[in-house]
Amino acid sequence: MRTPGLTTLAAALRAIRAATPLRASLLAAIAVALAAVLGYLYYKTQGTGFKRHNEVLGLLRELKEIDARWDVDILRARNELAPARSPAVDYGPALARVRQELTAAALEVDSALLRASVGELGEAFVQKTELMDKFRKANAAARQGLAQVLAAESEIAGLVRGAWQESRDRERLVAAESAVVQLLAEAQRYYLSPTEAQKKSVEALAADLREAAGRLPPALRDGVIRLDGSVQHLLDAKPIEQELFTKLSFLPAGPRVDSLTGAYSRELESKLAERELYRVYLIAYSAALLILLAYLATRLAASYRLLNAANLALKQSNENLEQRVAERTHELSEALKQLKESEAQLIQTEKMSSLGQMVAGVAHEINTPLAYVKNSLGSVKGKLPELAQLTAEAEKLLALLRAGAADPRSLGQQFALTERVIAQLKEHHVLDELQELLKDGLYGIEQIAEIVTNLRNFSRLDRSKVAAFNLHEGLEATLLLAKHELKGHAVKKNFGDIPPVTCSPSQVNQVFLNLINNAAQAIESGHGVITLTTRREGADRVAVEVEDNGKGIAPEVLPRIFDPFFTTKDVGKGTGLGLAIAYKIVEQHGGRIDVESTVGVGTKFTIVLPLTPPEPPAAAA
Missing domain, CATH: 1.10.287 (Helix Hairpins)
Structure with missing residues (x-):
């Protein structure tokens, strides 16, 4: 229930x-x-903080203030008769700063109105800046003309006083002086209010004065002519100033600032x-x-x-589920450990099998220097009696010398005998021959030691040892071990400039030996060529190529050559594990093996290894 x-x-x-x-x-x-x-x-x-919006409004107020100051400067310049006592204030830097900050603020605040209006406002102020520069120059020219006209008044008065005593027609002098005073007054009115009617009045008075100047004394006449030139300068400069003033009056810079300030405030x-x-x-x-x-x-x-x-x-x-899973995991771990041990033993067995195939060749390679050493030692043995004779005669001579009371005749005979033995040794070059025989014997022993060392290093069981390995040294050692297998074949070495590779040297040497043996066995003719090439493969890899000109591999067989126990050799000549183990070793080192083959042309195996494997290769033994 x-x-x-x-x-x-x-x-x-x-x-x-x-x-x-x-x-x-x-x-x-x-x-x-x-x-x-x-x-x-x-x-x-x-949104953008109030601080930034207030900064924008402050910048607009600064623009308005600069525009108002410009307008005051324009009106002051037009209404002042005397030349400027101090240079005009340059608002250019302040205007440039305000424009720059306003442009930057327009990109920060969320205001399409401000972004659209900043450009037009800037152009208006640039235009007003240019007009202000031109206006100041024109105003300076007009002031200079007026100043020259006003200065002529005192000059004319002095000339009239100078000519008063000598002149008989004093009424004409008085009339000329009065005309000058009237002209000066009209010129001042024209400067303050440059209308067309006022200009014609000044031109008429100037014409009358020029006409009357012909009847005046020379000095006074020259003064009137100079006054006329100053008046003409004023009449030429003032219209230019007035035109620029009109343009500045209608320039929309100020109204645009007011309009933008109001619109921006309403938008905010x-x-x-x-x-x-x-x-x-x-x-x-x-x-x-x-x-x-x-x-x-x-x-x-x-x-x-x-x-x-x-x-x-x-x-x-499921109280016992974790325990069951732990037990199963332990069983799997043990199985994996046994599998790795079996794999390591299989690799070592295959390597020893490869070494066993080379035993006869290696024995022959050892016998050759061994016979050389034996012959050298035999020759040394043949030279020892002569050295023994020299030693005996020298001992007799020393005994006579120690006796002190030796017969001079006996002593002389012993000296002569010892000298003959020494001369005989020199004549037969015994010491030189012994040195050469010992050198040759040592060379043969070194060859034997090198072969034994290479065999020991190749077959050692410390396969988990990882170190920086010179691949060229590994290839040279492998060629020495496979020398018997390579008899009759030419070996070409195209070694490039490659750095050492972090790997298991013993495992990599086993791969080299397998590929070189396969290349030698693939050449059916008596004289083939095996080419060994090393090169860089990108920035962090190296490549080793083993190429032969043998019979090649059929296309239908090529995909299976790395399968375990697959071989194309005759029964008893191959286990089918060599290439499979080589592929496994290279894969454990983070590399790859590529193969290219053409039937009747040859085969090329390419080993690509990283300079530093992604993780230490698993121990194989």
Whole structure:
């Protein structure tokens, strides 16, 4: 009979299983949508801080102030009669700074109006700057003309006084002086109000004065002519100034600043109002989400209680599962360990099998220097009697000398005999021959030691040792071991400039030996060519190529040459493990073996190894 608790648990599990992937996807989509709406509302309540907006308004006020100061400078320049006592204020640096900061601010604040208007406003101020420069130059020219006209008044008065005593027609002098005073007054009025009527009045007075100058004394006449030139200079400069003043008056730089300031302020107020509205929406939406989350938390707590009950039931039903899994894992680990040991023994067996095939050749290679050493030692033995005779005669001579009272005749005979023995040794070159025989014997022993050392290094069992290995040295050692197998074949070495490779030298040497033996056995004719090439392969790899001109491998066989126990050799000549083990060794070092073969042309194996393997190669033995 089922208990109510188990019935409830079973119902809960059925409900959980009934939740389809479509429902889960729908809930995820709803959650994403709710989060997106919340993020959107939060984003709409954010914006550039008031500080930045106030900086923009401050920059606009600075522009307005610069424009107003320019206008004051223009009016002051037009109404002042005396030349300027100090240079005009240069607002260029301040204007450039304000324009630069305003352009940068337009990129930061969220205002399409500001971004669209900054360029036009800048162009207007650039135009006003250019016109101001031209106006100041024209105003300076007009002031200079007026100053020259005013200076002529005192000059004319002095000339009249100078001519008063000698002149008989004093009324003409008085009339000329009065005309000069009237002309000066009209020139000043023209400077302050350069209308066309005022200009004609000045031109008429100047013409009358020029006409009257012909009847004046020479000195006075020259002064009148100079005055006329100054008046003409004023009449030429003032219209240019007036034209530039008119252009500056109608330039829209100032109104544009006022218009942009007002529009930007209204836009800012509108954005602030919109942001406040979105803040209200955000508060209401957040409150709704909190209510929804509280409801979901309640549902989740109920589901959590059901899941706890389900977990408790699962725990009770699977108390021994972890122990069973641990036992099974231990069994698998032991099996893997045994498999690795078997693999290492198989690799070592294959290597020793390869060495066994070379025993006859290696024995022949050892016998040759061994016979050389034997002959050298025999020749040394033949020279020893002469050295023994010299030693005996020398000992007799020393005995006579020690006696002290030796017969001079006997002493002389012994000296002569010893000298003959020494002369005989020199004549037969005994010492030189002994030195050469010993050198040849040592050379033969070194050859034998080198062969034995290479055999020991190749067959050693410390296969887990990883070190920086010179591949060229490995190839040379392998060629020496395979020398008997390579008889009748030419070996070409194209060794490049490659760095040492971090690897297991014993394993890599085994790969080299297998490929070189295969290359030698693939050449059916008596005289073949085996080419060994080393080179860089990219920045972090090296490549070793073993190429022969043998019979090649058939295309249908090529995909299977790395399979274990597959061989194309005759029965008893191959185990089918050589290339499979070589492939495994290179793969453990993080490299690869590529093969290219053409039937009747030859085969090329390419070994690509990293300079540093991704992880130390697994121990093979």
